[in-house]
Amino acid sequence: MQELFLENKMEKEIVFLVVLDDSQEMFRALRYAARRSSRNNGRVALLYTFDTLEFSHWKAVEDIAEVESREKAEEKIAEYENFVLSFTEKRPKKFIMKGDRVECIIKFLEANKFISNFVLAASEKSSPSDSLISSFTGKNRSKIKVPLTILPSSLSEEEIDKLS
Secondary structure (H helix, E strand, O other): OHHHHHHHHHHOOOEEEEEOOOOHHHHHHHHHHHHHHHHOOOEEEEEEEEOOOOOOOOHHHHHHHHHHHHHHHHHHHHHHHHHHHOOOOOOOEEEEEEOOHHHHHHHHHHHOOOOOEEEEEOOOOOOHHHHHHHHHHOOOHHHOOOOEEEEOOOOOHHHHHHHO
């Protein structure tokens, strides 16, 4: 009985979620998540979100814009996947969602209980990550059910490596 418990415990994979954008701090969050997952036999989950485009009377234009947004998302995810693979041998889990960024993250976390940790990094200047940090430490803090890791903007790559 005890052996079964240990086997089940070992099979649980730690998964670190990083929401993708083009900011410098996102790369810091991604570095931390990739190194941490590598050391813990875990994995990184990449979530790319894009806004809905509302062309109510031009549905064809809306459809074309969505296809282009998805293609861009897939290109970006491939780029970020290569970054993750420079730190770990496990391919990241990849997800694309359409809609408001904060709402997508909340829905994603509600639907994907395998996520163990949500990683963000603060910036020195205003950036998309800052609005996520404000949202998930403010009015939406009760809507996420996983630990939130926020890397301070003052950490160097070497300091991030030591922490992870």
